[in-house]
Amino acid sequence: MHKTIALVAHDHKKPELIRWALEHKSELEKHTLVATGTTGGLLQEALNLPVKRFKSGPLGGDQQIGALIAEGQLDSLIFFWDPLNPAPHDPDVKALLRLCSVWNLPVACNTSTADMIITSPLFIEGLYERAMPEF
Numbered sequence: 001m002h003k004t005i006a007l008v009a010h011d012h013k014k015p016e017l018i019r020w021a022l023e024h025k026s027e028l029e030k031h032t033l034v035a036t037g038t039t040g041g042l043l044q045e046a047l048n049l050p051v052k053r054f055k056s057g058p059l060g061g062d063q064q065i066g067a068l069i070a071e072g073q074l075d076s077l078i079f080f081w082d083p084l085n086p087a088p089h090d091p092d093v094k095a096l097l098r099l100c101s102v103w104n105l106p107v108a109c110n111t112s113t114a115d116m117i118i119t120s121p122l123f124i125e126g127l128y129e130r131a132m133p134e135f
């Protein structure tokens, strides 16, 4: 089943995300890929696949991806955020991860979880339910 997958990594984590994406290229190429600006440029070059690029994270890219979630236009987020270095846009990072919880969006912040999502029949066949938030 065709999905839209967002791929994002902070600077120190970009090599890890590129390695992961290359490893899973045969699955990723079946889907629409979106990314924050710098991550998207690197992925496009490494994978030789089209990647829709939003703004760089510090300039609002995380929020643009958050908007996709709120609009029901994203199926998963692979977000290798950096736990060891502070980001100037940390509130945006938190806001993006918060929306994944609000909408029950499959989100991976490391390679082990990303492996599980991209190989999961639940994900690939769309067998999980995106939550409608309750107030």
Ligand SMILES: O=C(CO)COP(=O)(O)O
Pocket (backbone or CB within 6 Å): 008, 009, 010, 011, 035, 036, 037, 038, 039, 040, 055, 056, 057, 058, 061, 062, 087, 093
């Ligand atoms: O900062 C980011 C996510 O919070 C990623 O942005 P870039 O892909 O532009 O580096």
